[in-house]
Amino acid sequence: MAKKNKKISLNTIAFNKKARHVYFIEQTLEAGLSLEGWEVKSLRDSKVQIKESYVILRSNEIFLYGAHISPLKSVSTHVNSDPIRTRKLLLNRLEINRIKEKINQKGATIVALKLYWIRGMVKLEIGLAKGKKSYDKRQDNKLRDWQRDKQRTLKQINYRL
Known part of the structure; x- marks a missing residue:
């Protein structure tokens, strides 16, 4: 039987792998992004990294900080392209209020996980x-290693049969 790899879909632009290693993700939400034209063109070429980005709630609006979208070489010279500018996230008022309640808990934060296309929108x-905590990370690593060893052993047993 062929090995099934977990592939990132064709619609995915960027993925923050480190977030799931550093945080327990309790709930996920989908938010739109307010972008400029040159940013959309750069996203089509996947010239973005969200590994060091973070999300902040400020005056009942949610913003994405630190996401780096590199401008294309062919971008117009009259456009002032700032690769690390603050971008507004587009959410309903109800969703923002729910997020505000969750963020007020101790130790809670909002993390950017994945950037992708849906019907031509980012x-x-x-x-x-x-x-x-560090012991949680070690426990996750042990579990992942054990799963990998288990799969390897099962694969060897299946080949012998």
Whole structure:
């Protein structure tokens, strides 16, 4: 039987792998992004990284900080392209109020998880998260190693049969 790899779909632009290692993700939400034209063109070429980005709630609006969208070489010279500018996230008022309630808990934060296309629009998957302790990370690593060893052993047994 062929090995099934978990592939990132063709619609995914960027993925924050580190977030799931550092945080417990309790809930995920889909938010739209307010972008400029040159940013959309750069996203089509996947010239973005969201690993060091973070989300902040400020005056009943949610903003994405630290996401780096590199401008294309062919971008117009009259456009002032700031790769690390603050971008507004587009959410309903109800969703913002729910997020505000969750964030007021101790240790809770909002993390950018994935950037992707849906029907020609750029969406950002954000997660309501709590930080992991170092022993939680070690436990996750042990579990992942054990799962890998288990799969390897089962594969060897299946080949012998």
